[in-house]
Amino acid sequence: MKRLFTSESVTEGHPDKLCDYISDSILDAYITRDPYSRVACETVAGKGQILVTGEITSNAEVDIEKIVRETIKEVGFDNANTDIDYKTCKVLINISKQSSDIALGVDKSLEQKQGSKEESEGAGDQGMMFGYASNETEEYMPMPICLAHKLAKRLSDVRKEKIIDYIRPDGKVQVTVEYEKGEPKRIDTIVISTQHKEKADLEQLKKDIKEYVIKPVVPENLLDNNTKYYINPTGRFVIGGPLGDSGLTGRKIIVDTYGGYSRHGGGAFSGKDPTKVDRSAAYMARFIAKNIVANGFAKKCEIQLSYAIGVAKPISIYVDTFGTGKLSDTEIVKKINNTFNLTPRGIIETLDLRKPIYKKTTNYGHFGKKDLPWEKIIKMV
Numbered sequence: 001m002k003r004l005f006t007s008e009s010v011t012e013g014h015p016d017k018l019c020d021y022i023s024d025s026i027l028d029a030y031i032t033r034d035p036y037s038r039v040a041c042e043t044v045a046g047k048g049q050i051l052v053t054g055e056i057t058s059n060a061e062v063d064i065e066k067i068v069r070e071t072i073k074e075v076g077f078d079n080a081n082t083d084i085d086y087k088t089c090k091v092l093i094n095i096s097k098q099s100s101d102i103a104l105g106v107d108k109s110l111e112q113k114q115g116s117k118e119e120s121e122g123a124g125d126q127g128m129m130f131g132y133a134s135n136e137t138e139e140y141m142p143m144p145i146c147l148a149h150k151l152a153k154r155l156s157d158v159r160k161e162k163i164i165d166y167i168r169p170d171g172k173v174q175v176t177v178e179y180e181k182g183e184p185k186r187i188d189t190i191v192i193s194t195q196h197k198e199k200a201d202l203e204q205l206k207k208d209i210k211e212y213v214i215k216p217v218v219p220e221n222l223l224d225n226n227t228k229y230y231i232n233p234t235g236r237f238v239i240g241g242p243l244g245d246s247g248l249t250g251r252k253i254i255v256d257t258y259g260g261y262s263r264h265g266g267g268a269f270s271g272k273d274p275t276k277v278d279r280s281a282a283y284m285a286r287f288i289a290k291n292i293v294a295n296g297f298a299k300k301c302e303i304q305l306s307y308a309i310g311v312a313k314p315i316s317i318y319v320d321t322f323g324t325g326k327l328s329d330t331e332i333v334k335k336i337n338n339t340f341n342l343t344p345r346g347i348i349e350t351l352d353l354r355k356p357i358y359k360k361t362t363n364y365g366h367f368g369k370k371d372l373p374w375e376k377i378i379k380m381v
Helices: 015-033 064-075 100-107 143-160 202-217 277-294 329-339 344-351
Strands: 002-010 038-046 049-057 090-096 127-134 167-180 183-196 228-231 300-307 316-320
Touching: 002 143, 002 183, 015 038, 015 049, 015 064, 049 064, 064 090, 127 277, 143 167, 143 183, 143 202, 183 202, 202 228, 277 300, 277 329, 277 344, 316 329
Parallel strands: 049 090, 183 228
Antiparallel strands: 002 167, 038 049, 127 300, 167 183, 300 316
8 A cells, every 4th residue: 555744944044043042042042051051932024123032040141132132143143134133133131030839849749758768950941752663764754854954944044054055944855755555665745945046947957856966865766767856846036934834943843853743742942941841751761762673673663752741740641653663662761761761851861962063963853863862872781
């Protein structure tokens, strides 16, 4: 039976991703100066303005406006007429400290309040987090999102390296993969929309995108005469970034994870320090799922962890290997409990999350990148 599955990615100049990147840049700045900073930082972008809001408790002093402008410049936005100008945009800052009610549960877990000496920090919020891995790519990621990320990154690279010198930072990619009996067989459709300068020729843009973006990234054996290409299908994309559409931190959670191929708990990642299990437990769930597949216990695996605010240990662990497991899902849960410390402190220590690594995660997916700690492979017994 043949099925089509589609995932999308966006470039760092997409207005939502610009906001994610600003939020994570601010987070990294605080963690660099104070690794125990509590940060929940949201960014809104639109029509020449940036608003940074949220809750930050830290011993560090950070020039947030400077970071905002440097980040916009790094992305490549410098034109108020077509997107946003890092030099002239208005920056508004509305930051308060973390709620004392939330801090009560994070500083001291329910278990410690009841007399346990093992755990001292509780989860920063309730919620459920999912992790996923499969063996269909070398990154242990679903092929549609894996290729979409690679194409989106390449689209940014050819702009920065001036291989295609007439495109601007905003862009989106979509890849549709045809599956047969659960295995990826071919690419059915590739959609790429990129912001460009006013006088760019559409036909030349289509040729250049195929030659310099698609060809170096997509394996030739996955393309055939029936593969469809839609490159800037509206015909014009000059106005982009926050001028073309407003941006908001946390609005690209499916891009950030598995492209819709696996379930999502709903919590966003960017701008949150590792005491927020929305982020850290999702990273841990990916770490576990990837190692279950990499250790040969299953061909694909989805993990769900759930937490209650102020409670250190997860209230549930769910495993689904979709009938591909060499062990039962119940046996795999036992291995997880024997191998991993799933408390907030345990996750932070296992993955070494009190370091300024978060800007590296923002763009082109939080999973599948070799240099991130939750992507390392360990031996599970």
